[in-house]
Amino acid sequence: DVKVTQSSRYLVKRTGEKVFLECVQDMDHENMFWYRQDPGLGLRLIYFSYDVKMKEKGDIPEGYSVSREKKERFSLILESASTNQTSMYLCASSDDVDLYGYTFGSGTRLTVV
Amino acid sequence: QKEVEQNSGPLSVPEGAIASLNCTYSDRGSQSFFWYRQYSGKSPELIMFIYSNGDKEDGRFTAQLNKASQYVSLLIRDSQPSDSATYLCAVRGGSQGNLIFGKGTKLSVKP
Numbered sequence: 001d002v003k004v005t006q007s008s009r010y011l012v013k014r015t016g017e018k019v020f021l022e023c024v025q026d027m028d029h030e031n032m033f034w035y036r037q038d039p040g041l042g043l044r045l046i047y048f049s050y051d052v053k054m055k056e057k058g059d060i061p062e063g064y065s066v067s068r069e070k071k072e073r074f075s076l077i078l079e080s081a082s083t084n085q086t087s088m089y090l091c092a093s094s095d096d097v098d099l100y101g102y103t104f105g106s107g108t109r110l111t112v113v
Numbered sequence: 114q115k116e117v118e119q120n121s122g123p124l125s126v127p128e129g130a131i132a133s134l135n136c137t138y139s140d141r142g143s144q145s146f147f148w149y150r151q152y153s154g155k156s157p158e159l160i161m162f163i164y165s166n167g168d169k170e171d172g173r174f175t176a177q178l179n180k181a182s183q184y185v186s187l188l189i190r191d192s193q194p195s196d197s198a199t200y201l202c203a204v205r206g207g208s209q210g211n212l213i214f215g216k217g218t219k220l221s222v223k224p
Contacts, residue, residue: 033211042216043157043201050210058211090156097210101147101203104156 003027004093004105012111019078021108023091031094032074033102034058034066036087043090049074081112115140115206119215127223132189134218136202139183145205146178146185147212152198161187192222 007022025032033048035058045058047066055066063085067075074093078085088109092102116139126132134148145164149157163169163176163185175188185204189196199217206213 031210040216043214045211048211097205097212098145101145101149101159101162101205102157102212104158107156 006105017081021076023074025093029093033092034076035090086112117215119218122219125221132192134187136185138204140206143204143206147203148187149201150198194222
């Protein structure tokens with residue numbers, strides 16, 4: 001089975017801190033995605049990547065950046081954390097979105113205080 | 114803005130009944146449709162996918178697709194308390210090939 005690993009299950013950070021959320025997949029997938037999930041708002045796409053060193057903005061990229069230096073690793077960066085970035089962050093990967101959809105990581109629940 | 118709509122629920126059914134979950138989508142060009150199950154505090158897991166009009170069965174789950182009506186549904190037969198979760202409908206239709214998710218329907222199966 002594909003495994004998508006998010007390095008932290010729970011994180012608490014202070015306002016203004018730079019926060020790194022790491023995601024690693026072990027199946028050589030080219031496609032990787034970062035979403036946040038909030039009650040009543042559902043899953044919203046932040047950034048995605050279809051290849052190493054490639055990144056594309058999703059629907060809500062403001063306040064975030066990403067890095068993909070290696071195929072298996074896709075990092076989400078909160079440049080200066082704010083309380084409105086408190087959320088569940090979900091990483092996903094896919095070999096072919098049309099055929100297989102996504103495999104999600106276990107999620108990181110981030111609280112910014 | 115391409116959209117996927119689901120009734121938020123909660124949908125409550127007795128154990129052993131059929132649960133019917135519905136989803137509509139706005140992009141007529143969408144080709145791939147997925148159902149994810151998400152338990153409270155967990156991440157979504159894929160349970161069904163469908164590409165062609167009609168029904169697709171996998172165990173107790175049946176996905177139904179009607180592209181003319183832009184409608185996709187999930188039936189769960191012989192519902193069990195362990196089926197209690199939020200079910201997310203997802204459609205591949207983003208401008209760059211990503212999945213667009215509905216907000217989910219919360220299902221509660223009562224023993």
